Amino acid sequence: MDDSVDVLIAGAGPAGAQCARDLAARDYDVTVLETEPEEGFPRQSNKSTGGTFPSMLTAFGIPDDVVMNFTDNIVIESPNEHFTQEQPGGVLDFGAFKRWLVEDGREKGAQFRFDARVSNPITEGGEVIGVQYDGSREAYADVVIDATGPSAPLARALGVSELKRGKQAIGIEYEFEGVDLDAPGYADLTDAMMLRLDHSYAPGGYAWIFHTGADTAKVGLCYIQNESYRRYVDTDRTVDGYLQHWLDTDPRFANAEQIAGRNHRGSAHIQPPGSLCTDGFMAIGDAVPSIDPLWGEGIHKGMRSARAAAITADRALTPDDRDTSAESLSLYEQFWHEYVAPRQNARLMMTELLYLAPNERYDDLLRDLNRLDWETLSKANEGNKLAMLRLLQREDLPLLARYVKHRLAD
Numbered sequence: 001m002d003d004s005v006d007v008l009i010a011g012a013g014p015a016g017a018q019c020a021r022d023l024a025a026r027d028y029d030v031t032v033l034e035t036e037p038e039e040g041f042p043r044q045s046n047k048s049t050g051g052t053f054p055s056m057l058t059a060f061g062i063p064d065d066v067v068m069n070f071t072d073n074i075v076i077e078s079p080n081e082h083f084t085q086e087q088p089g090g091v092l093d094f095g096a097f098k099r100w101l102v103e104d105g106r107e108k109g110a111q112f113r114f115d116a117r118v119s120n121p122i123t124e125g126g127e128v129i130g131v132q133y134d135g136s137r138e139a140y141a142d143v144v145i146d147a148t149g150p151s152a153p154l155a156r157a158l159g160v161s162e163l164k165r166g167k168q169a170i171g172i173e174y175e176f177e178g179v180d181l182d183a184p185g186y187a188d189l190t191d192a193m194m195l196r197l198d199h200s201y202a203p204g205g206y207a208w209i210f211h212t213g214a215d216t217a218k219v220g221l222c223y224i225q226n227e228s229y230r231r232y233v234d235t236d237r238t239v240d241g242y243l244q245h246w247l248d249t250d251p252r253f254a255n256a257e258q259i260a261g262r263n264h265r266g267s268a269h270i271q272p273p274g275s276l277c278t279d280g281f282m283a284i285g286d287a288v289p290s291i292d293p294l295w296g297e298g299i300h301k302g303m304r305s306a307r308a309a310a311i312t313a314d315r316a317l318t319p320d321d322r323d324t325s326a327e328s329l330s331l332y333e334q335f336w337h338e339y340v341a342p343r344q345n346a347r348l349m350m351t352e353l354l355y356l357a358p359n360e361r362y363d364d365l366l367r368d369l370n371r372l373d374w375e376t377l378s379k380a381n382e383g384n385k386l387a388m389l390r391l392l393q394r395e396d397l398p399l400l401a402r403y404v405k406h407r408l409a410d
């Protein structure tokens with residue numbers, strides 16, 4: 001046995017590092033194993049646009065230094081319409097944010113071990129008691145947490161969350177300078193985070209421009225290669241090809257130049273969670289997946305799942321006779337469904353309907369958004385079915401039929 005701690009976390013992303021911060025602040029002995037080397041961290045895992053909201057920054061005490069730009073509005077675009085909603089937000093420098101989480105976790109007493117690739121759980125009598133990492137090395141703990149994002153080696157091996165290939169959204173993003181953020185015929189994107197529903201740029205998904213200050217912006221797109229994608233894809237363009245197509249055809253990028261070294265790519269699964277824990281083990285963040293299916297907000301969701309797991313571990317480890325059984329850890333599942341991702345199934349339904357709809361319907365939807373009251377919209381966004389119904393039209397029947405067919409084929 002190499003070593004043993006209270007809690008062992010695989011992955012130093014927003015979920016894993018946040019869970020370590022919370023547990024170290026409660027004086028638990030916590031070790032995080034991260035596959036990437038510390039020098040230059042994060043590299044491959046520097047994948048996110050980092051769009052977030054003050055609710056996340058406040059709840060988790062994130063400093064302003066890691067925010068590239070505070071934004072005032074959310075804009076939704078379709079091919080011919082747009083809708084602007086006043087809503088304060090912030091675009092993180094995701095790399096700086098990840099490094100800050102590690103630094104703060106260390107200050108609170110957590111150990112971070114880089115260059116440590118976790119491969120398998122170690123079990124005894126059906127209970128998870130540790131992990132194998134870097135080939136044959138072993139580490140042991142009372143509670144093991146998988147926070148490795150979409151790779152989720154521990155959760156997969158334990159059959160806890162079954163991330164499906166067909167539900168994996170792929171995303172790519174470049175950072176640019178010279179972007180025209182207030183171009184004629186388009187919404188003003190100054191200090192805004194914009195999401196674009198348009199199958200010609202992101203078939204079965206969405207594209208985005210997030211203003212990062214002056215004339216700079218993060219520009220990207222994502223989609224799942226599922227039925228919506230197959231319906232709307234009309235060439236054999238790759239995800240990079242789609243981004244290039246947008247850059248070539250949207251006048252806002254006519255003078256834009258890519259900022260060297262600032263490109264990001266990654267994936268996340270858009271699917272309902274399976275079970276989230278077993279004896280001695282919990283899965284958090286994108287390993288579940290916790291990401292919001294509709295708009296891809298995964299940072300706040302992942303950190304909330306981290307906090308729910310930290311509270312659960314604290315409760316399981318507090319009595320002299322520690323109880324880390326699946327039953328004891330099932331408190332985490334309860335928190336997850338009530339606090340981390342309430343109404344997840346309704347939001348998944350709305351997501352599938354949205355991305356199955358054709359471009360013309362997007363224009364209609366945005367006209368409706370401009371007409372309807374904000375309360376209906378925010379309720380629909382929260383997965384309220386009555387509010388969702390108010391956004392549907394009689395012409396949507398074929399769309400609903402397609403949705404049902406699609407679900408039955410799942």
Ligand SMILES: Cc1cc2nc3c(=O)[nH]c(=O)nc-3n(C[C@H](O)[C@H](O)[C@H](O)COP(=O)(O)OP(=O)(O)OC[C@H]3O[C@@H](n4cnc5c(N)ncnc54)[C@H](O)[C@@H]3O)c2cc1C
Nearest residue numbers: 011013014015035048049051118149171266285286298299
């Ligand atoms: C292109 C793109 C844009 C996005 N934009 C936004 C956005 O604007 N706003 C938002 O809220 N969310 C966004 N997301 C989603 C968000 O980034 C994720 O939901 C979030 O990063 C999930 O955090 P996590 O800690 O669960 O996983 P991850 O961020 O994936 O972190 C996992 C960590 O585990 C490490 N790891 C992986 N495998 C192993 C292993 N075997 N052993 C040890 N360590 C391992 C990785 O190196 C990484 O550091 C975006 C995602 C993508 C792909």
